[in-house]
């Protein structure tokens with residue numbers, strides 16, 4: 001049974017009715033299923049168990065401490081991209097020896113913080129950065145382990161704003177520059193280059209981009225070894241897709257059968273950095289209908305109390321999220337895409353929007369849903385990754401609360417912000 005499922009005309013998370021949670025917490029509210037998070041983590045682990053891959057959960061997808069702790073307790077490592085994410089990973093019980101640190105702009109302060117905590121590895125994205133890491137490690141009297149994040153110039157065939165492995169992207173080091181680093185590796189006295197890292201973008205709906213990148217990396221690996229650099233780790237990044245529409249998408253095994261031969265040939269330990277795959281479909285955002293509105297052109301709007309500040313993906317990437325009433329006698333279609341959303345008997349064709357003062361504050365355009373009334377609850381699905389973490393208090397809207405469901409219990413894992421929280425830290429001068 002799916003973590004989120006309808007029974008008796010009402011939506012459940014595991015064994016808890018969503019409406020029961022909402023009657024305590026109000027809306028908007030993020031709700032996560034512990035079981036779904038663990039199931040997804042273990043699906044990936046199993047698919048890559050032949051090489052005993054180290055899974056470093058990508059904190060940016062969902063950085064709630066309790067979510068991270070579930071994964072830390074299950075043996076996950078962490079992929080962090082800032083001092084703040086490192087702080088969270090450590091607070092959640094993450095082992096420093098399983099924390100990898102990516103990002104194009106690590107500051108000296110962040111590098112020092114990571115060195116003090118003896119993290120596993122830095123994923124290095126430029127010559128300037130490796131020089132700064134070397135200098136910081138010298139000062140700290142330590143040797144930093146690094147992986148070179150390669151930009152292989154491969155199109156991951158995902159949204160332009162979430163593509164990271166093409167030559168025009170800011171991420172990673174191209175193969176020519178990477179070779180120059182290898183040539184002068186000995187000059188970096190306090191850095192050990194022991195890994196190759198690649199992250200192509202997200203979400204990636206085929207194993208092909210990984211395969212194409214790994215072909216290029218195999219040749220580079222050869223050059224590293226010929227130059228006497230002992231590369232022991234291959235970090236294949238994240239990007240594993242989820243279904244946002246209910247359509248079947250490729251599964252961990254489909255990735256691993258194609259990726260693992262490369263790892264074996266390279267004789268490397270595999271590291272991976274999944275985020276969305278683990279948390280995306282493990283969470284929903286629940287919102288209440290504030291108003292129904294219709295203009296003289298016949299256009300209908302459902303205005304709800306969640307907005308782009310709570311879930312930015314539709315506004316930023318035109319991302320598709322399924323949306324359906326929490327309490328309804330109408331079955332949610334098994335598969336729903338922008339094209340399948342046509343006016344059907346008994347359904348309304350509406351734009352589902354938030355109250356923020358931006359025309360892009362739209363969760364769904366021309367979407368067929370059962371008619372809803374003021375106060376009705378809507379579930380926005382697939383919101384567990386890059387939902388709360390990308391939220392803000394734009395328009396001075398307090399950020400939502402987060403709830404974790406574990407079988408028949410639920411717990412508030414982040415309180416709703418208050419108006420006082422909005423001004424905390426500000427000075428009235």
Ligand SMILES: Cc1ncc(COP(=O)(O)O)c(C=O)c1O
Pocket residue numbers: 058061079102103199201202203237238239240273274275276277385
């Ligand atoms: C370096 C790096 N690793 C891992 C991830 C996680 O990606 P995803 O959530 O698609 O698995 C990202 C985000 O795209 C990333 O930038």
Ligand SMILES: N[C@@H](CCCC[NH3+])C(=O)O
Pocket residue numbers: 060162202203313385386
């Ligand atoms: N934040 C994005 C993906 C980019 C992840 C970070 N490189 C999303 O919501 O899908």
